[in-house]
Amino acid sequence: MREGMKRAAAWVMAGVLAAGLLTGCQKEGGENSSAGEKSQETVSLRFLDTSPSDVRQAYFEDVFARIEEDLGIEITYESTPLEDAANKIMVMATSNSMPDIVTTQDNWLGQFTASEWILPLDEYLEGKEGQFADTVTKIVWANQKEMYGHIYTVPDGMMVKGIYIRKDWCEKAGIDLESLKDWDYDQYFEVIEKLTNADEKQYGMTYRGTRGAFDVMMVYLQGFTGGRTYDEEGNCLLNSDECLDAFEKFTGMYKEGYAPEESINWGFVEMVDNFCGGLTGTLNNDSEVVVSVQNSMEDDQWTVLPIPKSTKDGKIYNTVNAPYSYTISKDCENQEAAWKVIEYLSQPENNIEYCKQVGMIPVMKEVGDDPLYGEDGVYAAFVEQLNNPDMVVPTGYGPFDSTDLQQGPLYQEIQKYLLDEQDAKTALDNICGMLEERMKTYLDENEGAVVDTPKTMQ
Amino acid sequence: MVQNRKKEPIIVKRNQNYRKRMMEPYALLMPVLVLLLVVFAVPLINSFIMAFQKYRLGSPDIGFNGLDNFRKLFADDDLGLILKNTVIYVICSVAGQFVLGLTLALALWKKFKGRGIYQSVVFLPWAFSAFVVGLMFRWSFNGEYGVVNDLLMKLGVIKENIAWLGTPGYSLFVIILAMIWIGVPFFAIMILAALQSIPEDIYEAASIDGAGAVKKFFRITVPYIKPTIIMTLLLRTIWILNSFDLIVVITNGGPANYSMTLPAYMYTRAFSGYDFGFASAIGVILMTALMVYTLIFLKVTNYEEGM
Incomplete structure (x- = not known):
């Protein structure tokens, strides 16, 4: 009897395990069928936010509720932290489960377009391009057409870099901020030196040591190459003698103690935290940081200055990008509905509401003059740069996928130099070697491809 | 002759029971073995194969590249x-x-x-x-x-x-x-x-x-x-x-x-x-x-x- 019970229990356990396995392996048939029934009344879409925050989520959930009411399109908000976003999208794309609308960074487009994970939007935008600001048409889309042959994104808002600076520290150090509105890099380095007082735990520079460390430095070096990364043949221009001097000057800020020693390990989060926390006096970053700074510092403690001019040609070299642009994925089954959602999100009133909340510059011409973006607004320094005829948007790494380089090899070469493991020339040559190899491979593999050129608003 | 005919089905039945008994442990173990195969052996073998491949996620040219x-x-x-x-x-x-x-x-x-x-x-x-x-x-x-x-x-x-x-x-x-x-x-x-x-x-x-x-x-x-x-x-x-x-x-x-x-x-x-x-x-x-x-x-x- 006992033996029989044991056997019966064993069969039950095996049965339960097998049933569990089968349930785990089967497709979501049940859910799909109910979704199918629902889809007769409402169209359902998935939206992926790659830079989630409480503010962004609240905005999107609110606007999605309005879209459901106005257009009858139900949207599910999904999110993934920015650090893992490219990786997660890649996994979703390779398993054919990408959400319908994906917010995408400009530097992912090389891979996303080559792998055809996102769809061209030229047809949808036909006749509507004029509604968008010049920064979108003359820079973002001009670049996409040049590099990828089509327009793939609708920018959510524009981001430009600026130098966040501690007003109160400057006052103490006798620095006149008004005189710095037209500054160059030498003046910037001087300010960093003056603001540093390590004994008081005050450092002039927020140095970026890890992911993206070369991005900021590259823009400075491009002040000596006319904004170019490569020549027409794909040879990297960033290791010239002038660039080498500039590289040494920039990294010298860290080596000479004008930035915290530990910032060799800092990424975006640490940079913002330490500026807001009062350890560092300047921060080179995008306009989206405004909201974080506003939330943690008093208004009279900080301001934003434009990116310094090149000491070579007097031009401002600054990146302009739309970091979380809307794209339609290859897995989207209802592209018309997805486009309607993007159009709704881009309506001037929605666009400005969104930009104000997340710290970006609106992309729609109809937005008009909002005091926040005017002369006395917190975004003044960013907007002024966009209107400055001397501003040049330098080229990036190239149309190929460079995320792996940015997330390791590039910054590690700089770190080795900072730790005296190698000299500056070796570090810069190695960086250029990696970039040049990728660029030339790209040019070889893509017949007719050309090296992109710097863009201006003119 | 008649007796033999009666005995034969009994032997066959015994053999069948014996075989069933012998197979029972394997049948009971099968779900676990399948589970192990799916969550352990497949990824292991897959990663072993990938070690000899040019395999960059998202890259269109994935293929064997030897050592x-x-x-x-x-x-x-x-x-x-x-x-x-x-x-x-x-x-x-x-x-x-x-x-x-x-x-x-x-x-x-x-x-x-x-x-x-x-x-x-x-x-x-x-x-x-x-x-x-x-x-x-x-x-x-x-x-x-x-x-x-x-x-x-x-x-x-x-x-x-x-x-x-x-x-x-x-x-x-x-x-x-x-x-x-x-x-x-x-x-x-x-x-x-x-x-x-x-x-x-x-x-x-x-x-x-x-x-x-x-x-x-x-x-x-x-x-x-x-x-x-x-x-x-x-x-x-x-x-x-x-x-x-x-x-x-x-x-x-x-x-x-x-x-x-x-x-x-x-x-x-x-x-x-x-x-x-x-x-x-x-x-x-x-x-x-x-x-x-x-x-x-x-x-x-x-x-x-x-x-």
Whole structure:
């Protein structure tokens, strides 16, 4: 009897395990069928936010509720932290489960377009391009057409870099901020030196040591190459003698103690935290940081200055990008509905509401003059740069996928130099070697491809 | 003739029952075997195949490239540094955990007032997630605001702040310290359980024979707990070698790979560089090294005899 019970229990356990396995392996048939029934009344879409925050989520959930009411399109908000976003999208794309609308960074487009994970939007935008600001048409889309042959994104808002600076520290150090509105890099380095007082735990520079460390430095070096990364043949221009001097000057800020020693390990989060926390006096970053700074510092403690001019040609070299642009994925089954959602999100009133909340510059011409973006607004320094005829948007790494380089090899070469493991020339040559190899491979593999050129608003 | 006809179905039925009985255990084991096959064998075989492929997630040209991934790995300038870090990390962490765990177990072996509470407190780190421990150490060893620098300054040990996480050598030291802290309770729990199974009368007999504390420890205690020590050392070595969570949270291998270990490097190459082929090659080497280590370790420690 006992033996029989044991056997019966064993069969039950095996049965339960097998049933569990089968349930785990089967497709979501049940859910799909109910979704199918629902889809007769409402169209359902998935939206992926790659830079989630409480503010962004609240905005999107609110606007999605309005879209459901106005257009009858139900949207599910999904999110993934920015650090893992490219990786997660890649996994979703390779398993054919990408959400319908994906917010995408400009530097992912090389891979996303080559792998055809996102769809061209030229047809949808036909006749509507004029509604968008010049920064979108003359820079973002001009670049996409040049590099990828089509327009793939609708920018959510524009981001430009600026130098966040501690007003109160400057006052103490006798620095006149008004005189710095037209500054160059030498003046910037001087300010960093003056603001540093390590004994008081005050450092002039927020140095970026890890992911993206070369991005900021590259823009400075491009002040000596006319904004170019490569020549027409794909040879990297960033290791010239002038660039080498500039590289040494920039990294010298860290080596000479004008930035915290530990910032060799800092990424975006640490940079913002330490500026807001009062350890560092300047921060080179995008306009989206405004909201974080506003939330943690008093208004009279900080301001934003434009990116310094090149000491070579007097031009401002600054990146302009739309970091979380809307794209339609290859897995989207209802592209018309997805486009309607993007159009709704881009309506001037929605666009400005969104930009104000997340710290970006609106992309729609109809937005008009909002005091926040005017002369006395917190975004003044960013907007002024966009209107400055001397501003040049330098080229990036190239149309190929460079995320792996940015997330390791590039910054590690700089770190080795900072730790005296190698000299500056070796570090810069190695960086250029990696970039040049990728660029030339790209040019070889893509017949007719050309090296992109710097863009201006003119 | 008639009798034979009646007997035949009975034999067939018996044979069928016998076969059913013989097959039953396999049928019962089948769901587990399928589960193991799906979640363990398939990924293992897949990663072995990927080690010989040019496999960058998202790249259109995926295909076999022979030993290229292994060649690339052995030509990597940082491999020497990473291997050195890995060996230092594993040896120091295992040794630290073992010595402190054994000491703790011996201290908790004898009954004393409040032992239960003390035991719960010292075993607590084992319950923390590596992520939480990582953050705790990252902030404690922060070069500017960290409590460690502050304490050392107040004690007069250092005169100026140390950038623990940004200085080669120190960054690995912080990770080892965190790993020791999180793992001591495991050794202590396992060894304490083994200690409590040693019969008291053996010690009484040894005392009558005139054995001192040291002699009793090495002649009675150690042989009794030897199988536990061997198994715990083996398991912890494998776990520590494979772990990369603390490294990723505390320093992410920096600065310039000075706190990078082989599994952390594998993780970085797979999930930052998306080079799954290269990462799989590291995985294959790691797996082989661990298998060799396990065999040698069990042979050298005479584990079978110890049982």
